[in-house]
Amino acid sequence: MDTARSADGTMIAYERSGAGPAVVLVAGAFCDRQWFNSLAAELAADFTVYSYDRRGRGDSGDGSAYSIGAEVEDLRAVIAATGEVPLVYGLSSGAALALEAAAQGVPMRKLAVYEAPYMDEGQSDAAALGDLWRLVAAGDKEGAVVRFLSLTGASSHMVEEMKQSSDWPGMCAIAHTLPYDVAICNHGSQSLDWLTSAAVPALVMHGGDSGQWGRSSAARISERIGGAKALEIPGQAHGVSDDAMVPVLREFFS
Numbered sequence: 339m340d341t342a343r344s345a346d347g348t349m350i351a352y353e354r355s356g357a358g359p360a361v362v363l364v365a366g367a368f369c370d371r372q373w374f375n376s377l378a379a380e381l382a383a384d385f386t387v388y389s390y391d392r393r394g395r396g397d398s399g400d401g402s403a404y405s406i407g408a409e410v411e412d413l414r415a416v417i418a419a420t421g422e423v424p425l426v427y428g429l430s431s432g433a434a435l436a437l438e439a440a441a442q443g444v445p446m447r448k449l450a451v452y453e454a455p456y457m458d459e460g461q462s463d464a465a466a467l468g469d470l471w472r473l474v475a476a477g478d479k480e481g482a483v484v485r486f487l488s489l490t491g492a493s494s495h496m497v498e499e500m501k502q503s504s505d506w507p508g509m510c511a512i513a514h515t516l517p518y519d520v521a522i523c524n525h526g527s528q529s530l531d532w533l534t535s536a537a538v539p540a541l542v543m544h545g546g547d548s549g550q551w552g553r554s555s556a557a558r559i560s561e562r563i564g565g566a567k568a569l570e571i572p573g574q575a576h577g578v579s580d581d582a583m584v585p586v587l588r589e590f591f592s
Contacts, residue, residue: 339397342390342419345411351397352390352416356382359447360420361591363389364413366430367486367519368509370396380584385425385591390416392435394515404518406525407442409435414444423447425591430455430576431519434526437559440536450541450590452583453548453576456555457527463489467524470517479513486516533562540566541590545574552576 341349353371355378363374371389378387391398393412401408413435417424423445428436433451440449457463466489473482483506487497500506526533542560544552553570560568574582 340419341397342412342415344393344408344415346401346408348393348399348401348408348412350390350393350399350412350415352388352419353378354386354388355379356385356387358385359591360422360424361385361387361587362413362416362420362424362426363387364426364428364432364436365389365392366432367516368512369432370512372396377580377583380580381587384588386420388416388420388424392432392515392518394518395512404521406435406438406522409518409522410439410442410444413439417444417446426450427587428452428454429578431522434522437526437533437536438522440538440540440563441533443535443537446538448539448541448591449536450543450587451559452543452571452578453545453552454526454555454559455523455551455576456530456558457523457551458554459527459529459558463520463524463527467517467520470520474514474517479510482513482516483509486513486520489520530558530562533559534564536563538563541569541586542566543569543571543578543586545576545578546570546572547575 365373370391374389378389381387394400425448426436426446427450429452433454469485540563542556544556560566571582
């Protein structure tokens with residue numbers, strides 16, 4: 339494990355593997371850098387892969403107050419640590435973060451994003467974000483997880499099943515970062531006009547089984563980034579498999 343210092347002094351933990359052009363992986367909600375272990379292992383044959391813990395997760399530090407700008411600076415610090423202008427892949431809210439960074443001029447050679455979970459234009463959920471901040475402040479991490487899952491459309495039956503799984507303690511342990519994910523996604527749901535400043539070759543992906551929201555979000559993103567390529571990955575939903583993603587990334591990044 340290595341660390342990079344963000345602009346506000348927060349230490350951001352990352353791991354490096356493989357050899358070749360640098361690829362930085364940006365994970366979504368509930369995930370630390372370990373989420374990408376299998377994907378990184380596949381890509382490491384062709385690329386030097388950097389996986390990092392977003393602030394507040396894993397071995398990374400956290401600031402006293404959250405802002406999207408601070409998370410962008412975290413990604414900028416990891417990118418600087420690669421020593422080159424890297425390729426970037428973002429998944430879910432990690433895709434939304436990578437898009438924010440691209441719009442703010444963080445150096446990227448190419449950007450691939452999968453299903454940034456944006457609602458339709460002007461439909462961000464400020465009430466849910468407020469609920470999450472209050473639950474986290476009260477120390478109710480399980481309540482925060484349940485509230486977040488309600489945003490994803492998870493039924494009460496699905497939530498009860500998750501509570502019985504071995505993943506539940508880890509989900510609760512990282513619950514204090516869920517408002518970060520929702521804040522980033524709300525920004526893109528309010529408007530994506532800010533994304534027109536992104537000047538990077540972009541591949542904007544969604545799964546064929548994700549439904550209308552995935553297609554709609556990908557279309558909104560593609561319309562704002564000049565020359566962006568849109569791609570539907572058949573048979574995939576929000577939890578895209580490595581088998582489906584690896585060949586797509588290899589082709590786009592090569």
